[in-house]
Amino acid sequence: MNDASTPSPRGRILVVDDQRNLRASTAILLRSEGYSVLEAATGEEALMTLSGGGVDLMLTDLKMEPMDGLTLLKKAVEVAPRLQVIMMTAFGSIENAVEAMRQGAYDYITKPFKDRELRYRVERGLEQARLRATVDMFVGEFNERHGLSSLVGRSTAMRELTSRLVRVAQSDATVLVQGESGTGKELVARAVHAHSRRKVKPFVPVNCAAISETLLESELFGHAKGAFTGAVRARRGLVEEADGGTLFIDEVTETAPAFQSKLLRTLQEGEVRRVGESTPVKVDVRIVAATNRDIELEVREKRFRQDLYYRLNVVTLRVPPLRERLEDVPELAEHFVKRANARSPKPKRLSAAAVEHLMGYSFPGNVRELENLVEQAAALAEGEELLPEDFPLRPNTHMEASGAVGATPSVVALDTSTRMPTLAEVVEEAERRAIAQALERHGLDLGRVAEELAVSSTTLWRKMKRLNLRPPGGDHRD
The missing domain is CATH 1.10.10.60 (Homeodomain-like)
Structure with a gap:
């Protein structure tokens, strides 16, 4: 195994191939492009190199002995989660290369390949590695700063959500957050606010499903003294309290048509009218709304105003359910264990078997359900290590082990x-x-x-x- 003397700012690449001539010629070509290149003749050597850190991209052959490329891929991403992998394969093995991409490889290239094709794919892979490192850094720092546990995760779905979130946060565009219950929609809304120019102003949440229809209008828009029985003094609503900042309207599809029309007016005119008053009050508020329903179906069924839907749906952020990003389960579970340990005199640790057990579950309650499961296990488990039996899962939603990550649960x-x-x-x-x-x-x-x-x-x-x-x-x- 040969090492490059000096790391290159262009990126460090590990070339893995049991054919010495091909490995050497590939390494020479990449070094001529200014890359820092390491070589490994076997999968075992490659894993030793990766364990030292600093490798941005691995270019590996698919057919090798004793460890083949697919096995190396699975172990490599455990050692170096941010690693980008390009598989080298003969033309007849493209099917296996596609399988490798399904399991996490970034790209594949068929042998014999042209120099320019290799240069192009490697540069694209390194560009992806740089982008991923930037996003991962943002996710880690952001979660640590704001405690947004449901944004933990480095799956493709979460990276895409985070990247889109950061871009939309810079504007004042109205945002519609869609996702199932328990996915962390309010945390996404808080993230939008925290990365906007409004972050020094209030973030005011309201859950429409938790407030009766008769009180919701007064709660959001305020009321004049004597406007109704019990209104012993004038009161500003939540919209005014959020002036200059962000108003998060959760479960917006639970509202009545009369309220929807008033909310539409606020969005259109930038003003509110308190219950019992005729004079409008100007407000400068960014609206982030959320729903766990199919809002387009609600519009078609005439349960939600179409014009309000178009006003809210300027930018959509979809929060993926946990079953669509099961690769995030180990990191999320570990995060919740650490949080539980901070509150307990008897710290726990996750066993590999428990992680595998959780990875085979479809999580109908999403991240909230995983959090509850971990907290319950940490509180009730007798030993220091959390085992599969410490995580009682709902029946009929535990997927077969053969389809733990890619299966679609039969709910x-x-x-x-x-x-x-x-x-x-x-x-x-x-x-x-x-x-x-x-x-x-x-x-x-x-x-x-x-x-x-x-x-x-x-x-x-x-x-x-x-x-x-x-x-x-x-x-x-x-």
């Missing part, structure tokens, strides 16, 4: 004999089953049902009404 079983179900139907059926099962366990104790499902009592009651669910032995109120 619901809709009738698809005549057509494929829509996303909204799948989500609705999943909600119906989850609530129905919780109702069977807790009966009329809706407080415990809401606590188990990690939703507010108001949200639970609205969902039950929409899904036509009744607690056992109870009446279904209107």
Whole structure:
């Protein structure tokens, strides 16, 4: 194994090939381009080099003995998560190269390759490595500074979200955050605010599902003294409190049409009118709204104003569910263990078997569910090491080990004999089953049902009404 004498600012590359002549000629070409190049004849040698750090890109052959390129790829990304990998393969093995890309390789190149093609692919790979390092640095520093645990993760989905978030934060554009419950939509909204020019001004959140329709207008827009029973003094609303900063409107699709029209006016005119007053008040507020529903379906079904949707949907940030970024589970779980240890006199550590166990789960409750599982395990486990049995998972959502990362979990079983179900139907059926099962366990104790499902009592009651669910032995109120 040969080392380059001086690291190059252009990047450090590791060439891995059991054919000495090809390895040497490839290294010579790359050195002539100004790169710092290391060589390894086997996968074992390559892993030793990677363990020392400092390698930006690995160019490895696919067919090698005793460790082949795919095995090396899997072990390499564990040793160096930021590493970019380009697979070298013969034309007949392209299928294997594509599989390598599915498992995390950046690119592949078929042998024999032309010098200019190699230079092009290597430069692209190093450019990606530099971008990834920059984004990873931002993610780490940002989470440490603001404690945004749900933004932990270096998967492609999270890097794309973070990159888009940083760009949109610089403007004053209205943002619509979409994602399932438990994915961290409010944390994304806080990140937008923290990286905007408004960061020194207030960030004011409001959850529309947690406030009754009669109080929501007063809560957001304020009211005059005597505007209604109990209004013993004038009060500024949350919109005015957010003046100069950011107003985060969570669960915006839970609002009534009358409220939606007033919110639309605020967006259009930049002013609010307190309940019981006729004089508008000018405000300078950036709106970030969020929903866990299919908002386009809500518009089509006439439950949400189309004009308000277009006003809110200037820039969309989609927060991926955890099942779409299961590669982030180990880092997230470790993060939550460290946080639990900071509050406990008996620190715990995750076992490899427990991580593998969690990686095979579809996480219908997303990051919030993982956080709860880790906190529960840390609190109840008797030993210092957290084992698979310390993480009780919901039935029917634990995926087979063979498809732990790439599988699509079977959460619901809709009738698809005549057509494929829509996303909204799948989500609705999943909600119906989850609530129905919780109702069977807790009966009329809706407080415990809401606590188990990690939703507010108001949200639970609205969902039950929409899904036509009744607690056992109870009446279904209107």
